[in-house]
Amino acid sequence: MAEEVSSQMNSLSISETNPSSSATISLVSGDDIVFKVEPTIAKEMETVQSFIDETDGKITTIPLPNISSHDLPYVIEYCEKSIAGKITKEFEAEFVKKLNNEEVKELFLAANYLNIKKLLDFLSQVIADRIANKSVEYVRRYFGIENDFTPEEEAKLREELAWTFTGVDPDDEDEN
């Protein structure tokens, strides 16, 4: 697990090289919490690695404004397991058990932003599993989608795509 260091500095001033921590990479979450990780972890995150490469490794503090300190540890945990070659079905099942729908979505966005292919594949499957056989209304709520069809437009579309509405589960209360 990454060492968490609460930082009072803002993310601009810490984007400087700090010689004492050159061995590790500092990832700064959107809410200004610094996570120190091994360079091998950064390699898993293509976006971070290309940032490091572009600056010839001089900058080792990377601001990740889109990712909160709540979600970043999950990403780091997954990357650590991935490097150790310990991504098993059991690990993934345990990992996903800890996550509510909101967290799954946030991690998916984080994996996309950081360009971590394995995590993105895994979370795509998780999201697909969670919306499979669910009603249109459920999926709208799941993604936070605002329905911008007029009732007539929607009715017409539902009629055209009637074959896709077979086997939809009734909505339940367990949405998170």
Add this chain to the structure above:
Amino acid sequence: MCLCINLKGRKQKKKLTRQTVIETVTDRISCLPSHVIDHILSYLPIREAVRTSVLSKIWKNKWYTLPNLVFDRQGVFSEDALVNQSKLVKIVDHVLLVHSGPINMFKFSEYDLIDEVLVSDIDRWILHLTGRFIIKFVLEVLMEEKEEYYKIPWCLFSCQSLHYLKLQWCWLKPPKEFGGFRNLTSLDLNLVTMTQDVFENLISGCPLLEKLKLTEVDGLTQINIHAPNLKIFEVFGEFEGIRFHNTFQLVTVIVDSRLNLSPENNLRTLHGRSSKLLDFFDRRPHLQSLVIGSCFLKV
């Protein structure tokens, strides 16, 4: 209404908490580029993926770029739906008509007997798909007449974009000028009928072939294989023997016969086979796994 704010590279004037991120951008998933959405949709059966059209205007066309189109009973209908084939045809037509962008895979499986009308529909789809540079093609159909197989239309043999081909219950009779699939890496033929010549030309015309699986292929007595890159070879069914030419990369070979041969017949054919297997061992430096079915081990 969809709000997307790209925070990358933007100077942060105030602290962003997870909560503020969520509040300003309520629906960030919808704003993701289409290949990312495709990724989620590709894990859903086609019925589910197409249904996302109804979510909102921004989602209406998202599935149009779905890379893999899989039409089987489970994917198109819920498990126990009794639907006639003309409805299935309409659905495939609808999807192919509105689909835009590259098609990576097209799979059509129908285990209800297909009639002549559906045969001409499948011909039509294949013609369409060969013009769309399809990479993987899977066709599993069952003809009305028990002895009859679906005849693969000639246009498929000109489809050089194919990397993966899996056919079941088909009849392969390519045009004379057919020179193979230059990019094919995996070939899986199940209950397919073809002549010895067609088979040999097909295999030697696929120089990149790495994986070959033959199940109950009709028309082959002697299986002659010329495939310099072949790594995995599996064969199930009735045949006299296997001979490899210039095929030195084999890593895995699985040979099995599910036939109940009569004792005298069994003995006679097995003698021939065993000698070929000895020859075979001498010249496979990469071979790691060899599985031989029970019929053969009685020698």
